[in-house]
Amino acid sequence: xxxxxxSVNHKTADVSLREKLAFSESSIQQALSALxxxxxxxxxxxFSTCNRTEIYAVTDQVHTGRYYVKSxxxxxxxxxxxxxxxxxxxxxxxxxxxxxxxxxTGLDSIVLGETQILGQIRDSFLLAQSEGTxxxxxxxxxxxxxxxxxxxxxxxDISSKAVSVSYAAVELSKKILGNLEDRKxxxxxxxxxxxxxxQNLMGTGATDITVINRTAEKAQTLAxxxxxxxxSMQELQCALIESDIVISSTSAKDFIITKxxxxxxxxxxxxxxxxxxxxxxxxxxxxxxxxxDLVFNYDVDDLKGLVDANLAERERAAQVIYTMIDEQVIxxxxxxxxxxxVPVITALREKxxxxxxxxxxxxxxxxxxxxxxxxxxxxxxxxxxxxxMLKDPISQAKEISGSKNREKELxxxxxxxxxxxxxxxxxxxxxxVHRSESSFxxxxxx
Numbered sequence: 001x002x003x004x005x006x007s008v009n010h011k012t013a014d015v016s017l018r019e020k021l022a023f024s025e026s027s028i029q030q031a032l033s034a035l036x037x038x039x040x041x042x043x044x045x046x047f048s049t050c051n052r053t054e055i056y057a058v059t060d061q062v063h064t065g066r067y068y069v070k071s072x073x074x075x076x077x078x079x080x081x082x083x084x085x086x087x088x089x090x091x092x093x094x095x096x097x098x099x100x101x102x103x104x105t106g107l108d109s110i111v112l113g114e115t116q117i118l119g120q121i122r123d124s125f126l127l128a129q130s131e132g133t134x135x136x137x138x139x140x141x142x143x144x145x146x147x148x149x150x151x152x153x154x155x156x157d158i159s160s161k162a163v164s165v166s167y168a169a170v171e172l173s174k175k176i177l178g179n180l181e182d183r184k185x186x187x188x189x190x191x192x193x194x195x196x197x198x199q200n201l202m203g204t205g206a207t208d209i210t211v212i213n214r215t216a217e218k219a220q221t222l223a224x225x226x227x228x229x230x231x232s233m234q235e236l237q238c239a240l241i242e243s244d245i246v247i248s249s250t251s252a253k254d255f256i257i258t259k260x261x262x263x264x265x266x267x268x269x270x271x272x273x274x275x276x277x278x279x280x281x282x283x284x285x286x287x288x289x290x291x292x293d294l295v296f297n298y299d300v301d302d303l304k305g306l307v308d309a310n311l312a313e314r315e316r317a318a319q320v321i322y323t324m325i326d327e328q329v330i331x332x333x334x335x336x337x338x339x340x341x342v343p344v345i346t347a348l349r350e351k352x353x354x355x356x357x358x359x360x361x362x363x364x365x366x367x368x369x370x371x372x373x374x375x376x377x378x379x380x381x382x383x384x385x386x387x388x389m390l391k392d393p394i395s396q397a398k399e400i401s402g403s404k405n406r407e408k409e410l411x412x413x414x415x416x417x418x419x420x421x422x423x424x425x426x427x428x429x430x431x432x433v434h435r436s437e438s439s440f441x442x443x444x445x446x
Contacts, residue, residue: 001042001137001336002062005096006069006088009052010110013087021077021084023048028124029131031076036133038072040064044133045142047124049117051110056100058137066090097141097332101325104149106158113158113314118149136339141332148328156317166196168303168310169277170204173245176275176296181205186239187228188248188256190218193279197247198226210239214250240265245275248284259288266292279303337401344410345394347422352386393417 008021023031028046035044035055043058055073059065070088074081091099099108104121106113125142128134134142153159170180177183185206187194190213201209209228213219216232223230231239236256240246250256257276266274273294278285283299290297360379364370370378393413400409414420 002059002065003093003096003137003141004057004059004062004065004069005054005091005099006057006066006073007052007054007091007099008088009054009108012089015050017083017087018051018053020079021053021073021087022050023053028127032128032131032133034076035069035072038068040068043135043138045125045128045138047121049120052103054103056096056138058135062092066092094329094333097329098325100141100145101148101328104145105152105321105325106149107318107321107325112311112318115153115159118146118153121149122146137336140335144328144332148324152321152324156320158314158317158321165279165300165303165307166193167200168306169197169247169279169298170200172277172298172303172306173247173275174204177244179205180245181207183208183244184242185209186243186246187211187222188236188246188284189213189250189280190215190222191249191251193249194247195222197249197279198222198228202226210243212236212239214252237261237265240274241268243274245277247277247279249279250284252280252284253282255284255286257285257289259286259292262289262292262295266295277303334402337406338398340406340410341397341401343423343426344414344419345397346426347414347419348390348393348397348417350426351417351419351422352390353383356382356386 008018010018013021023046028048031046032044035041035046035057040059040061041057042060045056047054047056053073055069057065057069059068070084070090071081073079073088074084100121102108104118106115106117109117121142125134125138125146129139173183173185174180180201181204183206185201185208187198187209190211194211194213198209198211207227209223209226210231211219211223211228212231212233212235213222214233216230219230222228240257240262246257248257271294273296276285276289276295276297278297278299281300285297285299287297287299289295356379359382360375363378364375397410397413400406400413403409411420414423
């Protein structure tokens with residue numbers, strides 16, 4: 001079995017091409033069904049966001065698996081197969097596992113260390129699991145990945161430092177004023193930066209948000225999208241009187257907030273402090289407002305210093321997470337290798353226990369007057385002998401799991417102990433004896 005990931009992301013394609021291969025939320029269930037019916041695909045998970053579309057697959061052959069995943073993308077989106085090949089990145093085996101771990105921990109994101117992607121991948125996996133397109137391999141791999149990402153965020157500062165100007169503006173507001181849930185917030189502008197600031201504010205629990213823009217329709221649309229209210233530019237001064245935090249990001253050529261304006265506003269505010277954050281270039285807020293008491297004004301350069309320092313912190317945290325990923329990849333590969341060994345170990349134990357049972361039956365026939373206690377003592381010591389005899393062979397079988405020639409060596413192991421039939425029964429999930437004994441069986445679509 002082989003793990004393959006075919007990825008379209010911000011590194012392989014621009015947004016116009018990524019849009020062509022983006023699954024809508026409503027289509028993924030149907031797409032999963034179509035994917036798992038492709039030749040060579042045994043398990044599948046589809047993950048799709050605005051920045052990446054990735055298909056994870058367990059395949060019986062590497063080359064055919066890669067081909068049919070790409071063909072599936074081309075057919076599903078009605079895109080030329082050569083286009084799909086040119087904008088996809090394919091990773092196999094250890095590299096595919098490593099890729100998943102990097103993506104889910106935020107190390108492969110546009111914003112280093114973002115946390116949102118963890119929830120998105122978890123939801124994608126749970127959907128695939130509910131649709132029956134995951135099995136032994138992916139149930140283990142994705143659960144390990146989710147656990148790793150949670151650990152990475154808990155044990156490092158990878159996601160605790162702002163690394164975008166809009167996010168830094170919100171984080172700075174929190175540092176100055178604390179909880180933002182009860183604060184009145186004014187957003188001036190309705191472009192991309194303003195919307196990003198709004199998104200980050202919503203994440204803090206802020207609810208009292210007003211949007212002002214020169215084009216009232218844009219302000220109304222943005223405000224409605226995030227449950228805020230809208231005012232006209234003519235109402236700016238009234239809004240400033242009421243607000244605790246102002247984040248401004250317009251394309252105006254001149255200052256829209258001046259020192260004289262703020263002098264009048266501060267008198268009407270009865271000297272209540274206000275935080276002004278100017279993320280516009282050129283600036284929206286006259287820097288001379290810094291001369292006024294209780295006016296805390298910050299511009300892009302102030303935020304950039306914070307972002308640069310925080311990015312350096314995130315990069316240091318990323319190095320720690322890379323080490324975690326390396327360890328987790330090794331652990332998962334060891335688990336994968338053990339899948340082929342477990343039926344052999346189970347079969348060996350079953351054969352030994354069957355011999356023990358047969359021997360006990362013979363003893364019972366030849367010594368029918370044994371007491372229950374005597375019988376238990378004999379049985380216990382026989383099992384002890386078996387366990388001691390099996391200890392070294394089982395240890396050797398586990399060692400074989402890491403060998404490059406493990407298939408050949410495992411077959412040799414089976415031949416020595418004459419357990420090939422027993423191994424086949426375990427792999428088919430058939431009982432070898434009447435006793436119920438736990439065993440691990442690879443069943444890709446169960």
